[in-house]
Every structure is written in structure tokens, then in C-alpha cells.
Amino acid sequence: MADVRVLGGKVDRAEEVLTDDALAFLGELHERFAATRDELLEARKARREEAKRTGKLGFLPETDKVRTSDWQVAPAPADLTDRRVEITGPTERKMAINALNSGAKVWLADMEDANTPHWQNVISGQVNLADAVRGKLEFTSPEGKHYAVRADAPPVTVVMRPRGWHLPERHLEIDGRPAVGALVDFGLHFFHNAKALLERGSGPYYYLPKMESHREARLWNDVFTYAEERLGIEHGTVRATVLIETIPAAFEMEEILYELREHASGLNAGRWDYLFSLIKYFRDAGADFVLPDRNAVTMTAPFMRAYTELLVRTCHKRHAFAMGGMAAFIPNRRDPEVTKTALDKVRQDKQREANDGFDGSWVAHPDLVPVCQEIFDAKLGDRPNQLNRTREEVAVAAEDLLNVAATPGEKTEAGLRSAVDVGVRYLASWLGGNGAAAIHNLMEDAATAEISRSQVWQWVNNGVQLSNGETVTADLVRKVLDETRAELAEQIPAEQLDTACELFGAVALADDFPDFLTLPAYERID
Ligand SMILES: CC(=O)SCCNC(=O)CCNC(=O)[C@H](O)C(C)(C)COP(=O)(O)OP(=O)(O)OC[C@H]1O[C@@H](n2cnc3c(N)ncnc32)[C@H](O)[C@@H]1OP(=O)(O)O
Ligand SMILES: O=CC(=O)O
Numbered sequence: 073m074a075d076v077r078v079l080g081g082k083v084d085r086a087e088e089v090l091t092d093d094a095l096a097f098l099g100e101l102h103e104r105f106a107a108t109r110d111e112l113l114e115a116r117k118a119r120r121e122e123a124k125r126t127g128k129l130g131f132l133p134e135t136d137k138v139r140t141s142d143w144q145v146a147p148a149p150a151d152l153t154d155r156r157v158e159i160t161g162p163t164e165r166k167m168a169i170n171a172l173n174s175g176a177k178v179w180l181a182d183m184e185d186a187n188t189p190h191w192q193n194v195i196s197g198q199v200n201l202a203d204a205v206r207g208k209l210e211f212t213s214p215e216g217k218h219y220a221v222r223a224d225a226p227p228v229t230v231v232m233r234p235r236g237w238h239l240p241e242r243h244l245e246i247d248g249r250p251a252v253g254a255l256v257d258f259g260l261h262f263f264h265n266a267k268a269l270l271e272r273g274s275g276p277y278y279y280l281p282k283m284e285s286h287r288e289a290r291l292w293n294d295v296f297t298y299a300e301e302r303l304g305i306e307h308g309t310v311r312a313t314v315l316i317e318t319i320p321a322a323f324e325m326e327e328i329l330y331e332l333r334e335h336a337s338g339l340n341a342g343r344w345d346y347l348f349s350l351i352k353y354f355r356d357a358g359a360d361f362v363l364p365d366r367n368a369v370t371m372t373a374p375f376m377r378a379y380t381e382l383l384v385r386t387c388h389k390r391h392a393f394a395m396g397g398m399a400a401f402i403p404n405r406r407d408p409e410v411t412k413t414a415l416d417k418v419r420q421d422k423q424r425e426a427n428d429g430f431d432g433s434w435v436a437h438p439d440l441v442p443v444c445q446e447i448f449d450a451k452l453g454d455r456p457n458q459l460n461r462t463r464e465e466v467a468v469a470a471e472d473l474l475n476v477a478a479t480p481g482e483k484t485e486a487g488l489r490s491a492v493d494v495g496v497r498y499l500a501s502w503l504g505g506n507g508a509a510a511i512h513n514l515m516e517d518a519a520t521a522e523i524s525r526s527q528v529w530q531w532v533n534n535g536v537q538l539s540n541g542e543t544v545t546a547d548l549v550r551k552v553l554d555e556t557r558a559e560l561a562e563q564i565p566a567e568q569l570d571t572a573c574e575l576f577g578a579v580a581l582a583d584d585f586p587d588f589l590t591l592p593a594y595e596r597i598d
């Protein structure tokens with residue numbers, strides 16, 4: 073039996089989550105799966121080295137049969153057949169209630185991009201999710217406002233997103249080493265809620281982030297199979313929607329669905345991490361892979377079109393749901409102009425997705441639910457989804473997915489300053505325990521912050537010339553960082569700002585590109 077120790081501090085109601093039985097289950101998951109997870113993280117490095125050497129990625133010859141043979145994923149359970157609007161958000165108690173009252177079909181309960189993995193957040197998120205299943209979610213704000221899920225609110229299916237394979241959970245030590253964040257988030261949620269969800273006509277449903285290969289999907293499938301057996305739950309009860317949000321995974325969409333076919337619900341076009349992954353993967357591949365300012369890269373850039381078109385085609389060929397992604401524009405209830413812009417931008421984004429054949433999409437804020445709903449209602453009519461649109465005309469080649477050079481847009485000083493400003497502000501928020509923040513009326517989370525810092529790294533290391541003629545160097549970035557620190561001094565507490573600036577410098581200017589900013593950031597939180 074594994075030796076499982078809780079090293080994290082006291083969190084209210086932690087004893088309900090960290091029961092002896094639940095910890096034993098986590099121990100079993102780690103004994104069986106942690107070593108494979110380590111091997112797969114190593115394999116990521118080898119694949120990236122190969123791409124660096126050849127300057128290319130391609131579809132895998134060894135899995136050709138998977139792509140050409142006839143198979144489909146398992147049929148959708150009743151409460152996952154209509155996914156036209158999914159609201160995403162952290163598992164914080166008030167937001168959880170607001171999400172369940174939002175009118176969305178699905179709540180993506182996020183322990184990943186939108187969450188700082190403070191021990192407090194990790195445990196209280198599990199408490200809130202367990203209360204949500206049991207209809208016990210209530211909250212009173214410090215101002216005395218009472219929150220509860222409305223009796224007349226339409227039912228919302230909860231899909232939880234655990235951390236990616238790379239993140240450790242050092243507040244739990246298993247056989248002398250930090251636990252695997254993904255196994256902790258999944259394991260605790262599944263152990264406490266799978267049966268309760270089934271009793272209520274739903275099931276244990278997950279979004280799986282940041283995978284880079286079908287072998288990583290196979291590992292999740294093995295975890296699900298074991299977990300189902302161990303709790304005496306029918307095989308295939310778990311349903312997983314996989315985010316295609318890394319560039320290597322875009323070349324393995326079919327294989328990922330195939331590995332998970334008995335547990336798969338669909339794929340999601342996670343555009344922000346996808347851009348980050350593309351920059352990361354080809355950061356030293358020369359000018360053809362250097363993107364313009366982040367705000368200039370839209371979903372209509374040729375390489376982004378290729379990605380979403382391939383995703384819809386792949387999903388519907390296999391009868392899996394194709395889920396759209398996040399437009400970053402956020403309404404502001406105190407500013408009608410900002411709200412109008414956000415609604416217009418989100419409307420355009422969701423319209424494109426609905427026209428392309430997506431079955432539904434994400435929104436970041438309750439006030440965006442009606443826009444997404446209206447657009448998909450109009451497209452779907454009486455149908456719950458558009459799985460029947462097989463998009464057979466779509467033909468996407470490897471070169472199309474990598475056609476970054478055709479992206480219109482400039483590299484500007486404003487773009488550089490914005491990357492530094494947003495990166496620092498976001499890191500300060502993340503360090504303070506808020507993994508999602510509205511910054512300059514845009515939603516920022518771990519994925520968007522990764523773009524900011526990796527773009528700065530790429531521009532420095534490729535000696536990019538800005539539209540004003542200036543060359544991006546480490547010294548220029550340090551100067552901008554100092555100026556940004558001075559500008560933010562009135563807005564962010566000094567200690568947090570110092571750590572955020574130091575961290576931004578560490579992840580944007582390091583000689584060796586840090587794989588994820590959340591890894592060094594995690595070292596800097598309690
Ligand atoms: C790349 C990706 O992975 S995208 C997915 C991950 N990212 C996310 O999930 C981000 C989700 N969105 C959010 O976290 C928030 O909308 C933010 C941080 C962007 C903005 O939040 P705020 O500044 O609080 O927005 P605002 O003040 O307009 O909120 C108004 C109300 O809506 C609620 N609200 C806002 N967003 C959400 C949400 N996503 N879910 C539930 N409730 C929400 C707020 O709690 C607030 O409630 P209250 O009036 O009862 O206090
Ligand atoms: O998780 C979603 C993304 O865009 O990243």
C-alpha cells in the first residue's frame with residue numbers, strides 16, 4: 073500500500089475530502105500510473121527535439137490504420153447530447169453557484185487554466201463540487217448577499233477539468249514524492265462524486281487539458297478503466313472531452329479519440345494554449361514561425377482555420393462532439409461600450425463556429441450565455457447538436473496546420489508592452505490565488521499568459537524587428553519590464569508585484585525556455 077502524506081495546511085472541511093479511503097485511492101492511482109506519466113513527460117522532450125531538428129511535425133505513419141479504419145466513439149449520455157453553451161470558470165463557491173444559475177447547458181468546473189493551485193483552492197474546489205452534486209451549494213458574501221442555485225434553474229451538466237499531466241501537487245506526498253496534480257484532481261472528484269452523479273442521472277465527466285499525444289490519452293483511458301473497476305461502476309461511464317490545445321496533439325486528433333473511444337465525448341479547440349504550444353514548439357525554428365502581436369492573431373488566420381476545420385471534421389467522422397473555444401472579450405456591467413464590443417466580438421466568434429459545424433462553444437461570463445445560446449439555437453433548430461454535418465469536403469494537410477508564415481499582422485512596440493503588462497498583471501493575480509482575471513476587458517488565464525511570455529521569449533531569441541524599426545533584445549524587455557513595474561506600483565501590492573516581475577523575467581528571458589510558467593510560479597506560492 074502506498075504511503076500517502078498530507079503536507080498541506082489546514083483548509084476548512086478538508087477532512088471531508090481527504091478521507092482515509094480517498095487517500096488510499098489516490099495511492100493506488102499513483103502506484104499504477106505515476107511512472108507512466110513520468111515516461112510520457114520525457115517522451116514530450118524527445119518529440120520536441122525531433123521537431124526542432126527537422127523543423128516539421130507530421131501525421132504518424134504508424135497509426136495510419138486508426139485514421140483509415142471505421143470506428144466511432146461511444147454514444148453520448150443523455151445529459152451530454154446538447155452542449156450548445158458551456159460556461160467555464162473556477163470552482164470558487166460563489167462563481168460555482170453563478171455558473172449553475174447561468175442558463176448554460178454545461179459548467180466547465182475549472183481546476184486548470186482558471187485556477188491557481190493553492191492548496192486552499194484545490195481542496196475548497198473539491199468541497200464545492202461535492203456540494204454541487206448534492207444540491208448543497210450555498211454562500212453568503214461578506215456584504216451579506218445570499219447565493220443558492222435557483223430551484224427553477226435549468227439543469228447544468230458539470231464537466232470538471234483537472235490539471236494537466238505536467239503539474240505536481242506537492243501538498244500531498246505519495247511514496248516520498250509529490251503527487252501528480254492531474255491524478256489528485258481527478259481521483260478526489262471521482263472517488264467522492266461518481267456514484268452520487270450517477271444516482272442523479274448524470275455521470276463523472278471530465279475535460280482533459282494540454283495533452284501532447286495519443287499515448288497520454290491512453291494513460292487517461294487506463295486511469296478511467298481502473299477507477300471504474302475499483303468503485304464497481306460500469307465501464308464507459310466516465311466521459312472525457314479532450315482539449316486539442318497543443319500543436320503535436322493536432323496531428324493525433326483521431327488517435328486521441330480512438331484511445332479514449334469507450335470514454336470519449338468530444339474534442340475542444342482550446343485556441344489559447346494551442347497558440348502557446350505552437351510558439352513553444354517552434355520557438356527556435358526561425359522567422360516563419362514568429363507570430364505577430366497576440367491581438368492580431370485571430371481565428372481566421374490560415375493555420376487556425378486549418379486547426380478548427382480539422383477538429384470538426386475529425387469529431388464528426390467519429391460521432392464525437394466538436395466544441396468551440398473561448399473568445400477573450402468580457403462584458404462589463406458598469407460600462408455599456410465595453411459590453412457592446414464584447415457581445416459583438418463573441419457573436420462573430422460563435423457564429424463562425426456554428427457555421428463551421430461545432431456543436432456548441434464556451435463562454436467566460438454569465439452575460440455571454442444568451443449570445444452563444446441564440447446563435448446555436450438558430451443553427452441547430454430542433455436538433456441538439458450537428459454531429460450529422462460530417463464536413464467530408466475538409467482536407468487539411470500537415471503544411472496547413474504549420475502555415476504560420478501566412479498570418480497577417482505586425483509586430484509592434486505596443487504589442488511588446490502589452491505582452492509584458494498583461495503577463496505581469498496576470499502573474500500577480502495568479503500568485504494571489506486568482507487564476508482568471510479580467511485585464512483591459514479581456515479574460516486572461518494561464519493559457520493567455522503563456523502566450524504573452526513565450527512570445528516575448530520568441531521575439532528576443534529571433535531578434536525580431538518591430539514596426540518602429542527597433543530590435544527586440546533582452547535589454548529592451550528589461551527596460552519595458554521596469555517601466556511596467558513603475559506603472560503598476562499604485563495598483564498591485566509591492567511584494568506581489570516584485571514577485572510577478574521577477575517571475576515574468578524568469579519565464580520570458582531564461583536561456584532555456586521553461587516548459588510551463590506555472591511550474592516556476594508554483595515554487596513561489598505557499
Ligand atoms: C483559455 C481557457 O482555458 S478559457 C477557460 C478558463 N478561464 C475561465 O474560466 C475564465 C472564466 N471567467 C472568469 O473567471 C471571470 O468572468 C473573469 C475573471 C474573467 C471576470 O470576472 P469578474 O471581474 O468578477 O466579472 P464581473 O464583475 O463582470 O462579474 C459579474 C458577476 O458574474 C459572475 N461571473 C463572472 N464570470 C463568471 C463565470 N465564468 N462563472 C460564474 N460566474 C461568473 C461574477 O462572480 C459576478 O457575480 P456577482 O455579481 O454575484 O458578484
Ligand atoms: O483551455 C483552453 C485554451 O484555449 O487554452
Ligand SMILES: [Mg+2]
Pocket residue numbers: 185281315317342344345519
Ligand atoms: Mg487551455
